[in-house]
Amino acid sequence: xxxxxxxxxxxxxxxxxxxxxxxxxxxxxxxxxxxxxxxxxxxxxxxxxxxxxxxxxxxxxxxxxxxxxxxxxxxxxxxxxxxxxxxxxxxxxxxxxxxxxxxxxxxxxxxxxxxxxxxxxxxxxxxxxxxxxxxxxxxxxxxxxxxxxxxxxxxxxxxxxxxxxxxxxxxxxxxxxxxxxxxxxxxxxxxxxxxxxxxxxxxxxxxxxxxxxxxxxxxxxxxxxxxxxxxxxxxxxxxxxxxxxxxxxxxxxxxxxxxxxxxxxxxxxxxxxxxxxxxxxxxxxxxxxxxxxxxxxxxxxxxxxxxxxxxxxxxxxxxxxxx
Amino acid sequence: xxxxxxxxxxxxxxxxxxxxxxxxxxxxxxxxxxxxxxxxxxxxxxxxxxxxxxxxxxxxxxxxxxxxxxxxxxxxxxxxxxxxxxxxxxxxxxxxxxxxxxxxxxxxxxxxxxxxxxxxxxxxxxxxxxxxxxxxxxxxxxxxxxxxxxxxxxxxxxxxxxxxxxxxxxxxxxxxxxxxxxxxxxxxxxxxxxxxxxxxxxxxxxxxxxxxxxxxxxxxxxxxxxxxxxxxxxxxxxxxxxxxxxxxxxxxxxxxxxxxxxxxxxxxxxxxxxxxxxxxxxxxxxxxxxxxxxxxxxxxxxxxxxxxxxxxxxxxxxxxxxx
Numbered sequence: 001x002x003x004x005x006x007x008x009x010x011x012x013x014x015x016x017x018x019x020x021x022x023x024x025x026x027x028x029x030x031x032x033x034x035x036x037x038x039x040x041x042x043x044x045x046x047x048x049x050x051x052x053x054x055x056x057x058x059x060x061x062x063x064x065x066x067x068x069x070x071x072x073x074x075x076x077x078x079x080x081x082x083x084x085x086x087x088x089x090x091x092x093x094x095x096x097x098x099x100x101x102x103x104x105x106x107x108x109x110x111x112x113x114x115x116x117x118x119x120x121x122x123x124x125x126x127x128x129x130x131x132x133x134x135x136x137x138x139x140x141x142x143x144x145x146x147x148x149x150x151x152x153x154x155x156x157x158x159x160x161x162x163x164x165x166x167x168x169x170x171x172x173x174x175x176x177x178x179x180x181x182x183x184x185x186x187x188x189x190x191x192x193x194x195x196x197x198x199x200x201x202x203x204x205x206x207x208x209x210x211x212x213x214x215x216x217x218x219x220x221x222x223x224x225x226x227x228x229x230x231x232x233x234x235x236x237x238x239x240x241x242x243x244x245x246x247x248x249x250x251x252x253x254x255x256x257x258x259x260x261x262x263x264x265x266x267x268x269x270x271x272x273x274x275x276x277x278x279x280x281x282x283x284x285x286x287x288x289x290x291x292x293x294x295x296x297x298x299x300x301x302x303x304x305x306x307x308x309x310x311x312x313x314x315x316x317x318x319x320x321x322x323x
Numbered sequence: 324x325x326x327x328x329x330x331x332x333x334x335x336x337x338x339x340x341x342x343x344x345x346x347x348x349x350x351x352x353x354x355x356x357x358x359x360x361x362x363x364x365x366x367x368x369x370x371x372x373x374x375x376x377x378x379x380x381x382x383x384x385x386x387x388x389x390x391x392x393x394x395x396x397x398x399x400x401x402x403x404x405x406x407x408x409x410x411x412x413x414x415x416x417x418x419x420x421x422x423x424x425x426x427x428x429x430x431x432x433x434x435x436x437x438x439x440x441x442x443x444x445x446x447x448x449x450x451x452x453x454x455x456x457x458x459x460x461x462x463x464x465x466x467x468x469x470x471x472x473x474x475x476x477x478x479x480x481x482x483x484x485x486x487x488x489x490x491x492x493x494x495x496x497x498x499x500x501x502x503x504x505x506x507x508x509x510x511x512x513x514x515x516x517x518x519x520x521x522x523x524x525x526x527x528x529x530x531x532x533x534x535x536x537x538x539x540x541x542x543x544x545x546x547x548x549x550x551x552x553x554x555x556x557x558x559x560x561x562x563x564x565x566x567x568x569x570x571x572x573x574x575x576x577x578x579x580x581x582x583x584x585x586x587x588x589x590x591x592x593x594x595x596x597x598x599x600x601x602x603x604x605x606x607x608x609x610x611x612x613x614x615x616x617x618x619x620x621x622x623x624x625x626x627x628x629x630x631x632x633x634x635x636x637x638x639x640x641x642x643x644x645x646x
Contacts, residue, residue: 044424
């Protein structure tokens, strides 16, 4: 029915659903907006880990063993950089490195991150729009007992080991949504929050100047897929971070985070018993398998989510969205 | 006898003699000054082809099949850059690329090319000083019937095919010798011009502001090794360029170029008959095998050149250098 979806994604989990959505929807029906709070400069190169994870997923290049990086990539340049005295804890593969070299070249030539990303995705044969949340710098900082750590320092180098007391999104308030994100916030029929870390993947996107307000007043269904399944994060530090921030590590805990910006939460069948406590927050609930191990799983979840949205939009009382 | 040599080198031929000299002389006895007129920005990275060729030679990393690049290097990143729409006619290997990434990072952080080179050579385990002719940008331009071409465009992309009418060294006049080059011009006992292209390898070094004058007034022996053997360049476009510029493609032609900055020319045994015409220019001549195919050849030529210099310095009438 030509539903135009704005999907908001972080890294691996988000990329999985984004791939499913891209296989279901035409290029004109999907805009994937990606977190840039994880962006970091390594070896003088601009690395956008979440954008890369989503791009590589949609290009069919993803390393299936990790969910990020490129299948069959090697690390010869990185190893040589190590011999030259550079730090190598952030693993950049040889093929992956071309992305960062090219992006950095384009940015230094004055192109925006949106323009650089469009150039990269076009050459990777990606038909759908994959866009940064913002062209302005937003940097996620983990506040820990050991001081403030840049996200990759916390996430990769320290393996999320330090206990966090909070997170901060430097630059977010002054940042503006990228042109394609702003356009999708106006024209999309529905917003889908992919099953990404609500704290450090979705959080920085919502923190971009004007985004939360635009989503609050968005006219169509706003559906999040819970990244918490059975009281645990499927991957990454979402559960640990939520617990350290004093939040309930459950679908209801995720729902509480999304009150005001989401109308519905998609939860896994193992969490069906949580439905009443989520509905008590004023949200609809869709209970369906959400664990994406295979491409069939991604397709199935994408179909469920889009079907859910389309049924909703067809309801007679659609105008009163929060019914 | 502790002779302190300042060697001036370009790419492959220069790197061969520089390696021989480094195996003969201690780290305090040799400064290798390298042409930077070939430097170019590729993919936003600062590439210094001649510095790299000399560094890789002294580090024992050189690809023996080419004389430049790194033994066993692969081209995965470059191929990926090609898939992303970048031009790939300048062949940058994966291990090689680490050099350019690291150098660019250091330069962007405000380090000079000398400092960046020192950092790179230290990590490559090179004990001898390998220094750029200048920390200021000098860019060799080939003047051709098809217009002005940057050196790598002329040399690599066009394979030296366009006929040249001249060369220009943009920035050279305003450039100053690097600190280590300036220091060696004061303190070295002898200057050795390696068998590099006199037009576009030695030429840009001599064009750096103040260098020609400093070499003209230099107090010790100044010895060049002819890159022309038997009327041909051992490799590269030296012969073609000299011919197109109306110069004689011979050892005497090389000697004529070096009048005023050299006191002696080392020529190959096949060119022994040229000795009188070189001596007629006021230069001494050393006739010895100069073709360096093996490391033994490099060692032998280095021994010949250093021995020649040391004998000369031991002469009673040494003070009147140009005797």
